[in-house]
Amino acid sequence: MTRRYDPERRGRIIDAAIRVVGAKGIAGLSHRSVAAEADVPLGSTTYHFASLDELLIAALRRSNENFAEVMRECEALTDPAADLAGELAGLLGEYFSGGRGRAELEYELYLAALRRPALRPVAAEWTDGTAELLSRRTDPATARALIALMDGICLQVLLTGGEYDEAYAREMLGRVAG
Amino acid sequence: MTRRYDPERRGRIIDAAIRVVGAKGIAGLSHRSVAAEADVPLGSTTYHFASLDELLIAALRRSNENFAEVMRECEALTDPAADLAGELAGLLGEYFSGGRGRAELEYELYLAALRRPALRPVAAEWTDGTAELLSRRTDPATARALIALMDGICLQVLLTGGEYDEAYAREMLGRVAG
DNA sequence: CAGCGATGCGTACACTCGTACACATGGGAT
């Protein structure tokens, strides 16, 4: 809003919340744990975010922006000559290459919308935004199905503790893309 | 394992846990809330399930059995003449027809494996079992992809608050099935 | 420069939770 003594404070609290969720999961997220991680007093977190849901909304939105940037950087996605399925499968490969940590964190925030209606609009923003990005290469319905399949593949890896198989992902994404 | 004064007690606690998760989510699951729902004293829940993870494992396993039974009942899944994609899309239609409650509950238990390694083997059991069932109609890789796509479609419905579109699901499942 | 609202800070309270533990009881083994 207007000026603040510490204009960065709100943002630093969001960053701290993301680190806390990454380290301890949403179950470990509390006003106090965030305050400690951000090195601000307890009252400061409750002032900027009246409820934990508000904080989660901000964290999910930032997480979405991070991923969206990764996809925008992938120029090949807009190149009509490139193999769309292969590009997407490669993207997921990079996504998992840095360990499960990042994927776990971002999916945990995303999946939190299941039980928190307040998060659903933000989750929908991400789905719609990504679908629009992919719509430059296919029709909207196919774009949504590609996202669904990517989500499902990631979940199988994350939930069962398996390994990501890029060739398999490429094959199946290719079938959907047609 | 051997005789108990109340041989049903353990089972009743699991049922109560499922009801609690359905009503308040995993976040609302505690030894006390389960004990109240099952109408047993607090000490009884901590005796049968040393940790909440143990209780979640039992609940997820029971939830899996419920869904597996639904799939077994669907004889068309083994009929080589039937349209596999159409059958699966119809199955999901029934799944959502009774409201979001049941799907929310079962997915919440399933997704809990993301942050609880103890649940991953149980989640993997479900994936493997379903894949095996579907393998009577296609190759194993395609079976897994069908499950992934179904998971992704369900998630899009549940996370964004949208409606389930059976025709769309059938079309996309058909592309994967080939 | 005076005042006022936004922002920041510290503390206290009521509540829930997991856990531990002492004790009761019934059933199967010897």
Added chain:
DNA sequence: ATCCCATGTGTACGAGTGTACGCATCGCTG
């Protein structure tokens, strides 16, 4: 018949939580 242990019960404690509230401090506004 006796004993032992799995099972069942009640209570207490310490830790952690959300929330509220009073006070401090800064910056804009008039």
